[in-house]
Amino acid sequence: MTSLALTGIKKSYGAIDIIHGVDLAIEPGEFVVFVGPSGCGKSTLLRMIAGLEPITGGELRIAGARMNEVSAAERGIAMVFQSYALYPHMSVYKNMSFGLETARMPKAEIDLRVRKAAEILQITKLLDRKPKQLSGGQRQRVAIGRAIVRDPQVFLFDEPLSNLDAELRVQTRVEIAKLHADIGATMIYVTHDQVEAMTLADRIVVLNGGRIEQAGTPLEIYNTPANRFVAGFIGSPKMNFLNVSVDGRAGEAVTLDLAGTKLAVRGIDARPEGLCLGVRPEHLDVGSDRGTPLGAMIATHVEQLGGQTIVYGSLKDRQPIVATLNGQKSVRAGEELRLTADLAQCHVFDAGGRRVAVQSA
Amino acid sequence: MLVDDVPHRRVHRWTHLRQHLAGYGFLSPWLLGFFVLTLGPAASSLYLSLTDYGLMSAPRWVGADNYMQIATSDPRFRAAMNVTFTYVLLSVPLKLVFALAVAILLNRGLRGLNWFRAIFYLPSLIGGSVAIAVLWRQVFAGDGILNQVLMALFSYEGPSWIANPSTSIYTLIALAVWQFGSSMIIFLAGLRQIPQDMYEAASIDGAGRSRQFFKITLPLLTPVIFFNAVILTIDAFKAFTPAFVISDGTGGPIDSTLFYTLYLYQEAFTNFRFGYASALAWVLVAIIAAFTALSFLSAKYWVHYDD
Amino acid sequence: MTETTVDATGSSPLLRAFAYAAVLAVSFVMLYPLLWMVSSSFKPENEIFSTTSLIPETFTTDAYRRGWNGLSVSFGWMFLNSTVIALLAVVGNLVSCSMAAYAFTRLQFKGRSFWFALMLGTMMLPQHAVLIPQYLMFLNFGWVNTILPLVVPKFLAIDAFFIFLMIQFFRGIPRDLDEAAVMDGAGPLRIFFKIILPLSTPVLATAAVFSFIWTWDDFFAPLIYLNDIEKYTAQLGLRTFVDATAQSDWGALLAMSTLTILPIFILFVVFQRLLIEGIATTGMKR
Numbered sequence A: 001m002t003s004l005a006l007t008g009i010k011k012s013y014g015a016i017d018i019i020h021g022v023d024l025a026i027e028p029g030e031f032v033v034f035v036g037p038s039g040c041g042k043s044t045l046l047r048m049i050a051g052l053e054p055i056t057g058g059e060l061r062i063a064g065a066r067m068n069e070v071s072a073a074e075r076g077i078a079m080v081f082q083s084y085a086l087y088p089h090m091s092v093y094k095n096m097s098f099g100l101e102t103a104r105m106p107k108a109e110i111d112l113r114v115r116k117a118a119e120i121l122q123i124t125k126l127l128d129r130k131p132k133q134l135s136g137g138q139r140q141r142v143a144i145g146r147a148i149v150r151d152p153q154v155f156l157f158d159e160p161l162s163n164l165d166a167e168l169r170v171q172t173r174v175e176i177a178k179l180h181a182d183i184g185a186t187m188i189y190v191t192h193d194q195v196e197a198m199t200l201a202d203r204i205v206v207l208n209g210g211r212i213e214q215a216g217t218p219l220e221i222y223n224t225p226a227n228r229f230v231a232g233f234i235g236s237p238k239m240n241f242l243n244v245s246v247d248g249r250a251g252e253a254v255t256l257d258l259a260g261t262k263l264a265v266r267g268i269d270a271r272p273e274g275l276c277l278g279v280r281p282e283h284l285d286v287g288s289d290r291g292t293p294l295g296a297m298i299a300t301h302v303e304q305l306g307g308q309t310i311v312y313g314s315l316k317d318r319q320p321i322v323a324t325l326n327g328q329k330s331v332r333a334g335e336e337l338r339l340t341a342d343l344a345q346c347h348v349f350d351a352g353g354r355r356v357a358v359q360s361a
Numbered sequence B: 001m002l003v004d005d006v007p008h009r010r011v012h013r014w015t016h017l018r019q020h021l022a023g024y025g026f027l028s029p030w031l032l033g034f035f036v037l038t039l040g041p042a043a044s045s046l047y048l049s050l051t052d053y054g055l056m057s058a059p060r061w062v063g064a065d066n067y068m069q070i071a072t073s074d075p076r077f078r079a080a081m082n083v084t085f086t087y088v089l090l091s092v093p094l095k096l097v098f099a100l101a102v103a104i105l106l107n108r109g110l111r112g113l114n115w116f117r118a119i120f121y122l123p124s125l126i127g128g129s130v131a132i133a134v135l136w137r138q139v140f141a142g143d144g145i146l147n148q149v150l151m152a153l154f155s156y157e158g159p160s161w162i163a164n165p166s167t168s169i170y171t172l173i174a175l176a177v178w179q180f181g182s183s184m185i186i187f188l189a190g191l192r193q194i195p196q197d198m199y200e201a202a203s204i205d206g207a208g209r210s211r212q213f214f215k216i217t218l219p220l221l222t223p224v225i226f227f228n229a230v231i232l233t234i235d236a237f238k239a240f241t242p243a244f245v246i247s248d249g250t251g252g253p254i255d256s257t258l259f260y261t262l263y264l265y266q267e268a269f270t271n272f273r274f275g276y277a278s279a280l281a282w283v284l285v286a287i288i289a290a291f292t293a294l295s296f297l298s299a300k301y302w303v304h305y306d307d
Numbered sequence C: 001m002t003e004t005t006v007d008a009t010g011s012s013p014l015l016r017a018f019a020y021a022a023v024l025a026v027s028f029v030m031l032y033p034l035l036w037m038v039s040s041s042f043k044p045e046n047e048i049f050s051t052t053s054l055i056p057e058t059f060t061t062d063a064y065r066r067g068w069n070g071l072s073v074s075f076g077w078m079f080l081n082s083t084v085i086a087l088l089a090v091v092g093n094l095v096s097c098s099m100a101a102y103a104f105t106r107l108q109f110k111g112r113s114f115w116f117a118l119m120l121g122t123m124m125l126p127q128h129a130v131l132i133p134q135y136l137m138f139l140n141f142g143w144v145n146t147i148l149p150l151v152v153p154k155f156l157a158i159d160a161f162f163i164f165l166m167i168q169f170f171r172g173i174p175r176d177l178d179e180a181a182v183m184d185g186a187g188p189l190r191i192f193f194k195i196i197l198p199l200s201t202p203v204l205a206t207a208a209v210f211s212f213i214w215t216w217d218d219f220f221a222p223l224i225y226l227n228d229i230e231k232y233t234a235q236l237g238l239r240t241f242v243d244a245t246a247q248s249d250w251g252a253l254l255a256m257s258t259l260t261i262l263p264i265f266i267l268f269v270v271f272q273r274l275l276i277e278g279i280a281t282t283g284m285k286r
């Protein structure tokens, strides 16, 4: 179990800056997930930690020691690639033993380690096969096995599940979580899938455009997103962002106007222009007596998922809005619905997208 | 952090240095070859071309004399140019047309494509060997098989195609065309690259077969044609073995098969006029370079690149 | 290359029959001289020119016996010389060209793109430009009339075509594999030997076969560098045989011609798919 510390980490290719200075401290044994849209620099950051990319600026420390100049093999890190990157010409056994042979470990010790890892991953029967003769899920296990045998301080995963079908993805996700619980090593996991991030992480790091938008536990990220980007990225369907204007202010208390409906809130210290109200679809309700009324919604399209009913529609001022209702609700397109929400679960974002502290009045 | 920066930098340099060392280590055989077998000799032959240099004497500086003599008063150079240009200008287009025609025929989905492809390729593979030149000499001899066949089919008594100065070069052109197979393979690969849905779209648009050929196949194939033409031309300028074997190294009869390279060989290794032969070599390099440059300039007007 | 051929235009049966006939006719005309050569080498001398038939009336291997010992040195000896030279050329090309291709595709070093451009440039430079100084240099080394000038340059990656061929192939090997090996602690040497080379057997085989054939077939370099008949390659021997027999013994000449082509033909039959793909992927001729 090892800690990592990233201080002002930067990466540029020529004149193009890809990573703009990342600060992050990772606790020993922590499972950290980097999540963000495609191209935001997740892989680049991971590869710098691995030692596959030189670090342009800043400092990387592992267990307190500076690692910028240390070669990949000497960092005590193992990596599982998105493509698995299994050596096609070697048997499963050889794939797993290659790194140990490189390190000139005694044969007996190698054998012990490979067999133990194979047992953990239940691939003992496959040891003599070539990667070509394996299914996607089995290859995935071998790739993890290749990482395990080296008994690394830190595991890196770059979108390891994205080549698996949906069912296998869920299954493997659970197994990775179990693996982490069993061996307790520090793990950094890259994904663009928010469900993987939410289910696996001790801590989620949301990246965008080469910067950390927010780092926190999954529920912190969900409940108190630092900004509009994070709020929109985590959660499905996406959070509704509704334009509101400031109708009046009396000391701490502020009245917001949402398509003609007045909402009384407290504690907005931001400039009043360009505010918007963020409400997750699952926090909306229709025809309920509890919660704060948000006005009327005209349903335009309804999706029945069985367990949930998703209603697409718009407010009076034609702003689009989505609501997820529990259970099977008989809502028809064209119907006018009375919306309510718990203001305590709503967020207000300023013109710059930052979440501003707010309480319901 | 600043304090322990210095030793790190040393480590850093070392890992960098190791990368460069590995690169140059793996490249070293080629690098050595480049300097010793290419760059050095090229510079040296450029110098020799400005000297009078035989086996017995040291090089004597003569300035541009060799080039002047080539340009103004060397009838064998003119003969060699004549022969070589005839050869290049006839064999390359013929070879291209043959290769393209057969590739298109094969691409029609004939059964046994792999067999035909192999059969047509075989001559390209063995065509440069002495045995084939020997065979060719026999085919076009006075009592050779060509005349036997002509006799059997048309009762026509042919001449010795090889011994006749006005036909001998054509036997060598025939030998070149006989080796169209490798170009054909490249054309076949090019034809496979043309997406099928283009043809489907065209036939939905009502384009007939010949229109499809001229509007789709040919334009999309022009990069491959261009590439083949350049490579074939360069190779044709460098042809040597068949002329050497067929004419016993003389380029005869009456210099009618005196390929440029053959003339160069004679000057260098029969007459041991190293200076003059070096000048001839650089003239050939210049001709090939000019041809290649012209091709690339012309490409703008007829080669279709999609983007 | 895919093996299924798709008919682009949906030809009619008539056209298809015509195409078939044309292709068959062309292949017959092309193969006829070769078949004639082989069949004539098994005919008695007086039968060679009396009939155009491809099947010998009297089958004899006498021409082979006459040809084999037709020169002061047996052809067997020259075949051995050719084989040794060609095999050394194969080894030289494989070693030096794979190293260069690995450096160009996988290693980061200063000046890489500069050298790469120069390498492509040498592919364009006709050998004639360097021929005479090379000859004089080897003469100075005392290497003329030895096999060294024919073999040593191959160990210096003189045949840039093979570098090019291997670069094309190496580029297709996923970089992830190198990186996985880096994570496994492997350095450039180990990656080259344990990952890249084992995965490159198809291109190595292609390069080996082409090297062998071209060296076997080469006439110019042996003509310049080898003087003594004991050192001759099969090609040189054959051409000496042409002069020596001066058309008096066509049977023996055709028999030896057939023999010098035979190794190439065998390689062609065994490896034709590799060779054809090698040509199709590089777009280079020969």
Ligand SMILES: Nc1ncnc2c1ncn2[C@@H]1O[C@H](COP(=O)(O)OP(=O)(O)O)[C@@H](O)[C@H]1O
Pocket: A013, A018, A036, A037, A038, A039, A040, A041, A042, A043, A044, A045
């Ligand atoms: N070798 C490179 N040269 C230049 N740009 C690169 C290189 N590798 C990645 N990039 C750029 O860096 C950005 C981040 O890439 P990456 O880390 O792979 O994103 P992610 O993994 O989050 O999808 C992308 O915009 C990509 O185009």
Ligand SMILES: [Mg+2]
Pocket: A042, A043, A044
């Ligand atoms: Mg990525």
